[in-house]
Amino acid sequence: MTTSAHPALEARGITKRFASVTASDGIDFDVRRGEIHGLIGENGAGKSTLMNIFYGMLAPDAGTVLVDGEPVVFHNCADAMRAGIGMVFQHYLLVERFTVAQNVLLGKEPARGPLVDAKVASRTVAVLARQYGFSVDPSSVVETLGVGARQQVELLRVLSRAPGIVILDEPTAALSPSEADGLFEIMGRLRASGCAVIFITHKLKEVTRVCDRITVLRRGRICGTVQRARADTDALAALMVGDLPSVELAHAPAPKAQLVLDVVDVHVAGSHASAGLRGLSLRANAGEIVGVAGVEGNGQLELAEAIFGLRPVTSGCITVDGHDITHATVPERRRQRIRFIPPDRQGEGLLLDFDAIENAQIGDQDTSRFGLLDNASARRKAVRIASDFAIPHYDEASPLRSYSGGMQQKFLVGRETSDVPRLLVAFAPTRGVDIGAAKSIYARLREMQARGACVILFSYDLDEIRRLSDRIIVFHSGQIAGELAPDQADDTTLGRMMSGAHV
Numbered sequence: 001m002t003t004s005a006h007p008a009l010e011a012r013g014i015t016k017r018f019a020s021v022t023a024s025d026g027i028d029f030d031v032r033r034g035e036i037h038g039l040i041g042e043n044g045a046g047k048s049t050l051m052n053i054f055y056g057m058l059a060p061d062a063g064t065v066l067v068d069g070e071p072v073v074f075h076n077c078a079d080a081m082r083a084g085i086g087m088v089f090q091h092y093l094l095v096e097r098f099t100v101a102q103n104v105l106l107g108k109e110p111a112r113g114p115l116v117d118a119k120v121a122s123r124t125v126a127v128l129a130r131q132y133g134f135s136v137d138p139s140s141v142v143e144t145l146g147v148g149a150r151q152q153v154e155l156l157r158v159l160s161r162a163p164g165i166v167i168l169d170e171p172t173a174a175l176s177p178s179e180a181d182g183l184f185e186i187m188g189r190l191r192a193s194g195c196a197v198i199f200i201t202h203k204l205k206e207v208t209r210v211c212d213r214i215t216v217l218r219r220g221r222i223c224g225t226v227q228r229a230r231a232d233t234d235a236l237a238a239l240m241v242g243d244l245p246s247v248e249l250a251h252a253p254a255p256k257a258q259l260v261l262d263v264v265d266v267h268v269a270g271s272h273a274s275a276g277l278r279g280l281s282l283r284a285n286a287g288e289i290v291g292v293a294g295v296e297g298n299g300q301l302e303l304a305e306a307i308f309g310l311r312p313v314t315s316g317c318i319t320v321d322g323h324d325i326t327h328a329t330v331p332e333r334r335r336q337r338i339r340f341i342p343p344d345r346q347g348e349g350l351l352l353d354f355d356a357i358e359n360a361q362i363g364d365q366d367t368s369r370f371g372l373l374d375n376a377s378a379r380r381k382a383v384r385i386a387s388d389f390a391i392p393h394y395d396e397a398s399p400l401r402s403y404s405g406g407m408q409q410k411f412l413v414g415r416e417t418s419d420v421p422r423l424l425v426a427f428a429p430t431r432g433v434d435i436g437a438a439k440s441i442y443a444r445l446r447e448m449q450a451r452g453a454c455v456i457l458f459s460y461d462l463d464e465i466r467r468l469s470d471r472i473i474v475f476h477s478g479q480i481a482g483e484l485a486p487d488q489a490d491d492t493t494l495g496r497m498m499s500g501a502h503v
């Protein structure tokens with residue numbers, strides 16, 4: 001087995017569109033040697049599209065495929081095969097009248113003249129079949145075989161080229177349970193021999209049984225990757241259809257901490273009864289959700305607004321990805337992919353007397369050419385938000401005022417996350433919305449996290465904070481009173497820290 005620092009096969013930022021459908025939307029995915037990586041998702045999630053890109057049958061619109069860490073461009077499946085990739089399709093492409101051996105060696109027979117040497121072929125295939133523990137007889141004629149055996153033929157055909165990377169697109173769809181067991185044993189042998197295996201299915205039990213890692217794809221996007229040990233089928237099911245994933249399922253651990261937000265000794269004047277910020281420091285990484293808890297008026301709003309540029313910093317400094325943004329304008333921060341879900345959607349977030357298209361454009365104005373707003377792209381964005389968040393009776397021409405509060409909030413969250421932010425400041429993102437809307441907002445925050453965003457979640461709802469955060473920071477009187485892991489953050493401990501009683 002080769003142990004390489006690089007994955008055997010990797011997708012980076014792969015995007016593929018078919019007319020109005022984005023089948024792959026900025027996908028990052030990889031598989032290592034000696035690993036079975038399960039890919040699950042509902043019909044139409046984009047699983048086959050990604051595999052067809054890996055196998056050279058489709059060209060991506062954007063993004064890169066890498067083999068052993070090297071970028072590759074495949075023009076057809078022969079290119080992919082040469083790079084060591086083999087793929088078993090859902091529909092087998094076998095010649096009915098040929099024997100198993102002839103089918104396996106089709107196109108590369110140990111031929112004497114145009115005719116296949118049946119004996120040599122049979123022997124070659126028998127050796128291969130034994131090696132992987134296949135039960136199929138190389139001399140049988142394919143038309144006499146059942147589905148399980150036909151699949152073995154297809155698999156043997158792929159394996160006869162000794163690929164180091166094997167893609168199985170829904171191989172168990174037509175198999176009986178015992179045939180599927182046989183396939184899992186073969187997959188286990190492939191893994192043991194150092195192959196990288198991608199296994200696609202929509203049967204949850206199968207992935208939790210045979211895969212080392214499991215990735216969930218939904219509507220062309222990755223919503224999370226889990227180690228098998230941490231996967232449970234209910235949580236995976238929820239993730240597949242877009243419900244709130246359970247805590248176990250939170251996310252793939254970020255490979256290495258990448259500092260995004262660095263707040264150093266910041267002072268901000270307070271307003272009304274608020275303390276402002278009095279020398280507050282805070283760091284947050286890509287791919288994490290940092291929850292900020294505290295009694296209202298202890299500096300939370302000041303920090304959120306200072307990060308987004310809505311409130312001046314009197315001393316100290318804020319950097320994002322190493323760039324000093326302490327005194328940057330809001331458009332400059334937006335260009336750095338800093339996004340804000342403000343606490344008062346009717347005040348700063350949305351223009352309720354304007355329609356969805358106009359609202360979709362807020363924040364984009366300064367990126368449009370010559371100051372003209374690009375209506376077509378705003379319309380696409382609005383439609384996409386409405387469909388992502390299942391906004392019923394969406395009508396692009398109605399003022400947002402005509403939607404419920406929950407719908408308005410979903411629209412706002414959708415707009416601020418329509419491209420993956422680098423830094424997302426979410427302030428009480430579910431305050432006053434119904435459970436359904438809250439769930440979809442949670443799922444979206446999780447998704448942004450899984451896709452590498454650094455999320456700062458300010459909330460007065462302690463359950464929400466515990467449920468979503470990787471770590472919890474407690475504010476008191478414009479400073480940090482302490483930090484807790486979500487499982488340490490019981491009401492009593494949090495309450496003590498929030499009231500400043502905690503040392």
Ligand SMILES: Nc1ncnc2c1ncn2[C@@H]1O[C@H](COP(=O)(O)OP(=O)(O)O)[C@@H](O)[C@H]1O
Pocket residue numbers: 018019021022023041042043044045046047048049050
């Ligand atoms: N060749 C194509 N032309 C147009 N749309 C396609 C094509 N292939 C896939 N799609 C669309 O892309 C989406 C993802 O499809 P697919 O990758 O086959 O999903 P899955 O394998 O997860 O069921 C679907 O909406 C599908 O209709």
Ligand SMILES: [Mg+2]
Pocket residue numbers: 047048049169
């Ligand atoms: Mg498919």
